[in-house]
Each structure stands twice: as C-alpha cells, then as structure tokens.
Amino acid sequence: MKAVRFSDYGGPEVLRLVEIEAPHAGPGEVRIAVRAAGVNPSDWKRRAGQYRAFERVEFPASVGVEASGIVDEVGPGVAGVSIGDAVFGFGDGTMAEQAVLTHWSPKPADLPFEVAGGLPVIFDTATRALDEVGVLTGETLLVSGAAGGIGTAVVQLARLRGITVIGTASPPKQDYLRNLGAIATTYGPGLKARVEALAPDGVDAALDIAGSGIIPELIDIVGDPRRVLSVADFSAEQHGAKFSHGPPKDPARILAVAAELCANGLFRLPVERTFPLDGVAEAQEASAGGHVTGKLVVCVAQGPASS
Numbered sequence: 644m645k646a647v648r649f650s651d652y653g654g655p656e657v658l659r660l661v662e663i664e665a666p667h668a669g670p671g672e673v674r675i676a677v678r679a680a681g682v683n684p685s686d687w688k689r690r691a692g693q694y695r696a697f698e699r700v701e702f703p704a705s706v707g708v709e710a711s712g713i714v715d716e717v718g719p720g721v722a723g724v725s726i727g728d729a730v731f732g733f734g735d736g737t738m739a740e741q742a743v744l745t746h747w748s749p750k751p752a753d754l755p756f757e758v759a760g761g762l763p764v765i766f767d768t769a770t771r772a773l774d775e776v777g778v779l780t781g782e783t784l785l786v787s788g789a790a791g792g793i794g795t796a797v798v799q800l801a802r803l804r805g806i807t808v809i810g811t812a813s814p815p816k817q818d819y820l821r822n823l824g825a826i827a828t829t830y831g832p833g834l835k836a837r838v839e840a841l842a843p844d845g846v847d848a849a850l851d852i853a854g855s856g857i858i859p860e861l862i863d864i865v866g867d868p869r870r871v872l873s874v875a876d877f878s879a880e881q882h883g884a885k886f887s888h889g890p891p892k893d894p895a896r897i898l899a900v901a902a903e904l905c906a907n908g909l910f911r912l913p914v915e916r917t918f919p920l921d922g923v924a925e926a927q928e929a930s931a932g933g934h935v936t937g938k939l940v941v942c943v944a945q946g947p948a949s950s
C-alpha cells in the first residue's frame with residue numbers, strides 16, 4: 644500500500660509517498676481502508692522537529708493521527724464492528740491507503756468521509772479546553788483564533804453548553820464566526836477595548852487557540868490567570884494561566900458524542916480544502932501558513948472493493 648513517510652526532520656521536501664507493507668490490527672484495534680485523514684498543525688510541527696525535546700520520533704516516521712474509512716480488518720478481542728463498516732477515529736499513520744485505528748465510532752450515514760476524517764482531534768481538543776478552563780452555562784468566553792479547526796469546534800460546543808462566545812478572526816472571517824454562533828471581532832491591537840464594547844460586564848474566561856503570544860493580554864481582559872487556557876502557547880503556565888495537551892482522556896466517548904452531534908445536525912465542520920495522498924506536503928504547507936478556515940483534509944482514492 645502507499646503511505647506518507649519521512650526519514651529526517653525538515654521541510655515539506657522530506658515527505659515521501661512510499662510503498663510499504665500494510666499494517667495489521669492488533670488487539671483492540673481495527674484497520675481501515677482510509678477515505679479521508681485530517682491535517683493537523685502537529686503533523687508539520689512534528690516533521691519540522693518542533694516536538695523533539697519531549698517526543699521521540701522513530702524514523703522512518705508516519706504521518707496522520709485521525710481518519711475515516713471502511714473497516715477491512717478487525718483485531719483480536721474487538722466486538723461490535725465488522726469488515727465493511729464505515730467508521731472514523733484516532734489512529735497512527737493515517738496518511739496512507741490503510742491505517743490502524745485505536746479508537747473509533749460508526750460514521751453517521753449522512754456525514755461525508757472528508758468531514759468525519761477531520762473531526763477527532765478538534766473535537767477532543769475543544770472539549771478538553773472547555774472542560775479545563777471551567778467555563779459554565781451563562782458565562783462569556785473569549786476565543787482567540789476561533790476560525791481554524793479547533794476554534795470552529797470550540798465555538799459550537801461552547802454555544803451548545805449555553806455559553807456566550809466572543810471569537811476573534813481576521814476581517815474576512817467575521818461572518819464565518821457569526822454563522823458558527825459567535826460574536827465576532829478581529830484580533831490585533833485594541834482587542835481589550837473591542838471586547839469591553841461587546842461585553843460591558845466582562846468576560847469570564849478566555850481560550851488561546853492561535854498561540855499568537857497574547858497570554859498576558861488575555862489575562863488582563865479576564866482578570867484571573869486561572870481562567871485563561873492555551874492549547875498552543877507553551878509559555879501560558881509561566882504567566883499563571885493553564886496549558887492543555889493530549890492525549891485524549893476518553894477517546895471512545897469523544898468520538899461517540901461527535902458522531903451524535905453531527906448526525907443530529909448540531910455540529911458541523913466546514914472543510915476548506917481537500918488534497919490527494921500525494922499532496923500531503925502541499926497540505927502541510929497550507930496548514931503552516933496559519934490561516935486555515937475550518938479544516939484541511941487529505942482524501943485517499945480507493946478501489947471499487949472498498950468504496
């Protein structure tokens with residue numbers, strides 16, 4: 644099968660589409676014929692060596708941590724799923740024609756594969772960030788970087804919890820944020836004054852999704868560093884704010900909730916652009932550009948047997 648690999652840290656040029664043996668589902672796992680795999684900033688950060696201080700990468704390294712597809716092998720001890728089922732979930736090396744999933748959920752019939760393949764990471768991260776910052780029904784939350792994958796999920800999940808959301812994005816994306824249910828504003832100089840005008844009674848908490856170096860400003864706006872949380876700025880804790888990171892604590896539940904909300908039309912994930920499997924380098928460059936709206940997804944063409 645074809646899979647994307649890299650054998651050294653570096654730029655997008657280190658990515659290779661290679662022919663390798665298909666992996667097999669171990670105990671508690673399934674293997675899928677991949678239909679779509681979400682592109683995450685962690686894909687290119689890992690490839691560039693940004694995580695090497697705390698995460699060991701074995702070369703040649705695979706790419707991709709989430710996917711949707713059709714089950715084509717069921718590992719020992721797995722019940723409730725059969726070959727031919729459409730699923731989505733967390734896995735390893737998902738930028739490939741076949742990949743092993745460690746946690747999965749049935750894909751709702753009406754949910755496109757390309758959307759399902761981009762759901763796991765953003766849904767888990769957004770849920771965790773909301774839980775850990777401790778924002779409650781009736782409160783107001785400021786979200787810095789609300790138009791990307793995680794921001795798109797945070798805004799919708801917060802609104803479902805009865806939280807008022809003020810989200811930031813660049814000027815062309817103000818309507819995108821409003822359509823998600825946020826009160827929209829721009830990021831950049833003067834943020835505190837704009838937020839005060841939109842929320843005269845103040846905001847109760849803030850999430851830094853963009854990692855744009857504004858933790859002190861968010862603490863100033865909220866008034867309490869313990870109610871400011873970042874998923875992208877490692878300096879957050881130095882300022883007394885929180886930093887949240889994976890791995891997922893309860894992946895099976897997260898995927899089930901994501902499936903249910905999507906099936907009921909209560910959550911949507913706009914896919915800005917799709918790429919073929921031989922376009923992973925281009926997809927990672929687009930992600931690294933830092934201005935994704937919704938999600939980027941790699942779609943894997945499959946033969947008639949698995950369509």
Ligand SMILES: NC(=O)c1ccc[n+]([C@@H]2O[C@H](COP(=O)([O-])OP(=O)(O)OC[C@H]3O[C@@H](n4cnc5c(N)ncnc54)[C@H](OP(=O)(O)O)[C@@H]3O)[C@@H](O)[C@H]2O)c1
Nearest residue numbers: 684788790791792793813830853855874875888889934935
């Ligand atoms: N800790 C964790 O558990 C965890 C998990 C997953 C991801 N992450 C990290 O979370 C971050 C966001 O991930 P993502 O998947 O949401 O990224 P993404 O989809 O690439 O979105 C990036 C967004 O950031 C916005 N943005 C750029 N500059 C900004 C600024 N100065 N102020 C506010 N917004 C700005 C962009 O909006 P405009 O186009 O409008 O500028 C864009 O929509 C990444 O650093 C990623 O590595 C952390």
